[in-house]
Amino acid sequence: MTVAIEPLSVGDAPVGRPIWAAMRRPQFAFGLLVIGFWLVVIVTVDFWAPHDPLAAAGDRLLSPSSDHWFGTDTLGRDVFSRALYGARYSLPTAAGVIILTVLIGSTLGAIAGFRGGWVDSIVMRICDIVLAFPPILLAMAVAAALGPGLRNTVIALVIVWWPIYARLLRGQTLAIKNRDHIEAAVSIGVPPRRILRRHILPLAGTPVLINATMDFGQVVLLTASLSFLGLGAVPPSPEWGVMIDEGSRNFFQWWIALAPGLAILSVVLGFNFLGDSLRDFFDPRSQR
Numbered sequence: 001m002t003v004a005i006e007p008l009s010v011g012d013a014p015v016g017r018p019i020w021a022a023m024r025r026p027q028f029a030f031g032l033l034v035i036g037f038w039l040v041v042i043v044t045v046d047f048w049a050p051h052d053p054l055a056a057a058g059d060r061l062l063s064p065s066s067d068h069w070f071g072t073d074t075l076g077r078d079v080f081s082r083a084l085y086g087a088r089y090s091l092p093t094a095a096g097v098i099i100l101t102v103l104i105g106s107t108l109g110a111i112a113g114f115r116g117g118w119v120d121s122i123v124m125r126i127c128d129i130v131l132a133f134p135p136i137l138l139a140m141a142v143a144a145a146l147g148p149g150l151r152n153t154v155i156a157l158v159i160v161w162w163p164i165y166a167r168l169l170r171g172q173t174l175a176i177k178n179r180d181h182i183e184a185a186v187s188i189g190v191p192p193r194r195i196l197r198r199h200i201l202p203l204a205g206t207p208v209l210i211n212a213t214m215d216f217g218q219v220v221l222l223t224a225s226l227s228f229l230g231l232g233a234v235p236p237s238p239e240w241g242v243m244i245d246e247g248s249r250n251f252f253q254w255w256i257a258l259a260p261g262l263a264i265l266s267v268v269l270g271f272n273f274l275g276d277s278l279r280d281f282f283d284p285r286s287q288r
Contacts, residue, residue: 028277034270041087051078053085053238061253071255073246075236082238083259089239091267093150094219097157098212104158105165106208110196112166113173124170127163135160139222143231150239153223153232160222161215168211172204206282214275217268224264240264 050068051057056076057068064071070079112123130138139156146152176182177200185195220240226232227241228248235242240260247257 025277025280027273028281031270031272031274031277034266035274038087038091038267038270041084042091045084045088049081049084051081053077053082054236057081061250063253064255070259071253073243073253073256074250079243079256079259082243083240083263085238086240086243086260086263089150089233089237090220090223090241090264093154093223094216096154097161097219097223098216100154100158101161101215102165102208102212105162106169106201106204108162109166109169110173110201110204113170114177114192114196114200120170123166127166130160130163136222136225139226140229140231143226148231148234150223150233153226156226156231157219157222161219164215165208165211168207169204172207173200176200176203210275210279210282213271213278217271220267220271221264224260 054077056072057078058072058076060072060074060076062068062072062076068078068080070083073079073082108123112120139160142156142159143152146155173196182195182199185199223232224239224241224244227239228245230245233239233242235246240263243260244257247253247255247260250256
């Protein structure tokens, strides 16, 4: 679900290594290329998609051909066009989940680590309760209680994911708050809110960036899983999980699930490669 990242000694890039040096890594370039491709698709697909994703483009269940690269589905809709438009459902949903989980989890984790005492105990016990459940089962339970729909999918995944960042930021805060410049700020009466915002969070941002990058692909996969189970997006929306569900019910028409499956695979690989490259770049031990 996530990667374990030890507290770093610094929150910035290694000395003498500009951030653009990470682009020299082949996996970083590949991840950036894949992500850039899907961002372009989201913005421009209306202008060049072969067919309307919701309208019939030919006979039903046509196999792949030059007219329909990934064939047609049970209603005659072009599978390739639907997979392209599906990026507008899956990627913004995953982005919303990551942004909300980072904001909620980082805020609670930083406060818990900085204040300590009963605040820390309450936040960490809540995290322990949430993390005690398998992520997919808890997400299914919350989504089933709220009903299908991408908005409810976002809520369910945020509930599942925020403890990851709360625990991460708590560990980073505990490692940073005893440094000399933090103690100096406390001794001169700097408000705790300002210390967190200006002195602790900037130094703890690197592990959050790495984790968020690597979690993005996992959130896309989990979003598609909920839609596949009927707890996320609903037909006729061209969401990738919905398309794979249709393909599973037409097993011998393998092309229906192929296009969304390849789309999910490319997104997961792209963000994992990007996250791995950032982790290796920011970890001083990778220079050895």
